[in-house]
Amino acid sequence: MSSVFLGLPGVPGPGADTGVGHLTGDRPFPAAARDALGNSRLRRNLAHATSTIRGKRARVVGEVPDWEALRDAGSAIKTATMARLPELLEQLEANVTARGGVVHWARDAAEANRIVTALVQAKGVDEVVKVKSMATQEIGLNEALEAAGIAALETDLAELIVQLAHDKPSHILVPAIHRGRAEIREIGTLTVVESEGNGRMCLTLPETLITVMGIEKVVPTWRDLEVFLQLLPRSSTGERMNPYTSTWAGVTPGDGPQEFHLVLLDNGRTRALADEVGRAALHCIRCSACLNVCPVYERTGGHAYGSVYPGPIGAVLTPQLTGLTGGSDPNDSLPYASSLCGACYDVCPVKINIPDLLVQLRAEHTEAHAGAHRVPTPEAAAMAAAAWVMAEPSRFATAGRAASAGRHGIRKGRPMLPLPPPLSGWTASRDLPSPPRETFRDWWARTRGEQP
Amino acid sequence: MRIALFVTCLGDVLFPEVGKATVTVLERLGHEVVFPAAQTCCGQMHTNTGYQGDAVGLVHHHVDVFGAALADGCEAIVAPSGSCAGSVRHQHAEVARRAGDEVLAVRAEAVAARTYELSELLVDVLGVTDVGASYPHRVTYHPTCHSLRLLRVGDRPLQLLRAVRGIDLVELPAADTCCGFGGTFSIKNADTSTAMLADKMSSVLATSAEVVTAGDSSCLMHIGGGLSRLKTGVKPVHLAQILAGES
Numbered sequence: 001m002s003s004v005f006l007g008l009p010g011v012p013g014p015g016a017d018t019g020v021g022h023l024t025g026d027r028p029f030p031a032a033a034r035d036a037l038g039n040s041r042l043r044r045n046l047a048h049a050t051s052t053i054r055g056k057r058a059r060v061v062g063e064v065p066d067w068e069a070l071r072d073a074g075s076a077i078k079t080a081t082m083a084r085l086p087e088l089l090e091q092l093e094a095n096v097t098a099r100g101g102v103v104h105w106a107r108d109a110a111e112a113n114r115i116v117t118a119l120v121q122a123k124g125v126d127e128v129v130k131v132k133s134m135a136t137q138e139i140g141l142n143e144a145l146e147a148a149g150i151a152a153l154e155t156d157l158a159e160l161i162v163q164l165a166h167d168k169p170s171h172i173l174v175p176a177i178h179r180g181r182a183e184i185r186e187i188g189t190l191t192v193v194e195s196e197g198n199g200r201m202c203l204t205l206p207e208t209l210i211t212v213m214g215i216e217k218v219v220p221t222w223r224d225l226e227v228f229l230q231l232l233p234r235s236s237t238g239e240r241m242n243p244y245t246s247t248w249a250g251v252t253p254g255d256g257p258q259e260f261h262l263v264l265l266d267n268g269r270t271r272a273l274a275d276e277v278g279r280a281a282l283h284c285i286r287c288s289a290c291l292n293v294c295p296v297y298e299r300t301g302g303h304a305y306g307s308v309y310p311g312p313i314g315a316v317l318t319p320q321l322t323g324l325t326g327g328s329d330p331n332d333s334l335p336y337a338s339s340l341c342g343a344c345y346d347v348c349p350v351k352i353n354i355p356d357l358l359v360q361l362r363a364e365h366t367e368a369h370a371g372a373h374r375v376p377t378p379e380a381a382a383m384a385a386a387a388w389v390m391a392e393p394s395r396f397a398t399a400g401r402a403a404s405a406g407r408h409g410i411r412k413g414r415p416m417l418p419l420p421p422p423l424s425g426w427t428a429s430r431d432l433p434s435p436p437r438e439t440f441r442d443w444w445a446r447t448r449g450e451q452p
Numbered sequence: 453m454r455i456a457l458f459v460t461c462l463g464d465v466l467f468p469e470v471g472k473a474t475v476t477v478l479e480r481l482g483h484e485v486v487f488p489a490a491q492t493c494c495g496q497m498h499t500n501t502g503y504q505g506d507a508v509g510l511v512h513h514h515v516d517v518f519g520a521a522l523a524d525g526c527e528a529i530v531a532p533s534g535s536c537a538g539s540v541r542h543q544h545a546e547v548a549r550r551a552g553d554e555v556l557a558v559r560a561e562a563v564a565a566r567t568y569e570l571s572e573l574l575v576d577v578l579g580v581t582d583v584g585a586s587y588p589h590r591v592t593y594h595p596t597c598h599s600l601r602l603l604r605v606g607d608r609p610l611q612l613l614r615a616v617r618g619i620d621l622v623e624l625p626a627a628d629t630c631c632g633f634g635g636t637f638s639i640k641n642a643d644t645s646t647a648m649l650a651d652k653m654s655s656v657l658a659t660s661a662e663v664v665t666a667g668d669s670s671c672l673m674h675i676g677g678g679l680s681r682l683k684t685g686v687k688p689v690h691l692a693q694i695l696a697g698e699s
Contacts (some may be wrong), residue, residue: 029641030642042665266665296641296644297632299647299648338634338637339597341601341630342598342600343597343602347602362501363502363503382502387509390492391492391510393489393491396461404465404467423639426639429642429681435466436467439465440471440472441464441489443491
């Protein structure tokens with residue numbers, strides 16, 4: 001918990017700078033989770049898949065004596081990169097251009113899709129081959145191409161299954177519950193990390209190569225890349241090393257693609273970068289280790305999160321990309337979709353303190369609500385009342401005695417009068433404890449006399 | 453050693469036996485326990501639910517009360533709760549800084565530096581694992597998330613339990629998985645919380661233990677609430693109560 005607040009971060013709701021695309025579901029998390037929880041086959045499959053990959057990850061991470069130092073290095077590189085992102089991106093553009101590539105800047109998903117569609121149409125073709133990437137799923141590129149009469153063929157086997165079924169992926173890595181991809185450069189070199197080799201095929205065979213990359217994915221040097229190439233495979237698939245790592249820079253006459261376009265995607269990232277605490281979510285290298293250890297994800301699956309980014313990282317990344325409204329936008333429910341157990345932080349290869357970010361985003365949510373509404377929510381009123389009682393020992397002591405007196409209102413763990421929502425959420429599956437006859441402080445005062 | 457007891461709001465109002473047991477254990481070991489009567493709550497529920505503005509006043513109050521206890525000769529502050537000790541150690545200064553109160557943040561850090569969860573105090577500060585307890589029951593131990601991953605208490609509670617006479621300590625399968633409590637998570641996401649609880653209860657029942665123990669009354673209230681609803685007969689008992697030899 002080393003994050004230092006240099007002032008209140010701005011908490012604007014959705015605006016011109018917010019992300020769009022496949023980032024928001026149609027219902028808040030608790031409602032979407034309820035359906036998933038009722039699907040016992042899904043829960044069995046998820047429990048099996050996540051426990052298998054957790055075991056694999058734990059074994060291969062345990063083999064690396066300097067794993068914690070690697071995590072520290074990964075975290076430090078990411079922090080330093082975010083601090084000079086504008087400068088690094090301008091260098092990237094200059095160097096890609098110098099090597100024969102064309103750089104496009106996309107403000108959001110719609111603009112990125114327009115750029116890619118126009119590039120494909122300019123070639124006069126109606127088919128493209130694709131490598132799985134989170135960025136293209138985020139912007140809904142396949143659907144945008146399909147709408148323009150262009151068939152996008154996924155080359156990743158699991159993605160192909162999902163595409164043929166007209167389904168949505170529910171995991172960052174393994175969509176048919178998905179292999180990972182990182183976009184990296186040393187002053188203009190791009191890198192794809194993958195398992196199957198389909199990526200290398202897509203990078204080398206076509207005449208034209210188009211890469212969509214989130215602006216936060218820049219890695220400054222080859223030495224920095226070395227750190228991530230150690231962290232990523234062990235964290236994601238539990239492999240010591242991924243089978244295929246392809247790097248390319250610009251265009252080489254007579255060899256490989258003769259036209260190369262790089263689309264740099266913002267889609268809410270600049271907005272997230274402005275949040276001094278929340279920006280750490282942009283450090284994510286899309287390994288999905290946090291999904292695999294998350295007790296919430298394990299039980300609800302990915303679709304409940306509504307976004308292409310599910311699980312703990314999705315719960316902190318998605319609402320920052322789209323903006324917390326303080327209202328009933330489904331993404332406002334995401335920071336609460338966690339018991340704050342901390343398992344995600346323990347496995348994150350770049351040490352993103354996800355529990356801390358969740359707590360921070362909860363505060364931003366309630367503050368956005370207070371900023372937009374004159375009447376507090378019942379919850380806010382209850383919290384303020386509780387804080388008022390607890391701010392003064394005599395009021396708190398009185399409240400404790402009231403609880404003792406109220407113990408007759410509980411019979412065999414159940415309240416005599418049914419509790420209203422949301423408190424009924426507790427009593428639906430759990431008995432209430434019976435308040436004691438005497439609070440601790442009254443026992444102390446009675447048996448030990450007054451303390452100063 | 454003169455030790456200030458931070459009994460926690462939940463411990464004060466709902467689980468006084470846990471506070472009493474903490475006093476019993478520490479006094480049996482020859483220490484002086486002080487209860488600063490002005491204490492209320494660490495504010496974790498407010499902080500974790502998004503009400504940091506409300507939490508600042510509670511942090512301020514907590515720091516005043518326990519800062520005074522330290523000034524009054526107490527060398528340590530003990531809480532029979534990994535979660536509340538975790539909030540004091542990992543959230544208080546941050547909540548103060550977010551409110552722009554650097555003075556409070558520094559004072560909070562001083563209180564945090566002397567605040568221990570019970571098993572940390574016993575094993576690290578007081579240097580004991582055998583507290584002279586007897587507890588002839590079959591017991592399984594659930595390591596709560598904040599004691600495990602925020603405070604890193606590791607196996608300290610198990611070291612203490614292994615030294616208890618007559619105890620039949622059985623390992624809990626998938627012990628380090630969250631029970632699904634998570635404060636207001638348990639009501640805001642009641643269905644998911646209940647699904648997590650169901651798996652935790654299955655693990656507890658698989659041990660055939662009579663008693664499930666932990667270092668946090670809140671998690672035990674959750675696990676115990678589920679076990680009671682299912683009429684399993686398995687009792688939730690706080691670590692302090694076992695160490696006090698109460699059965």
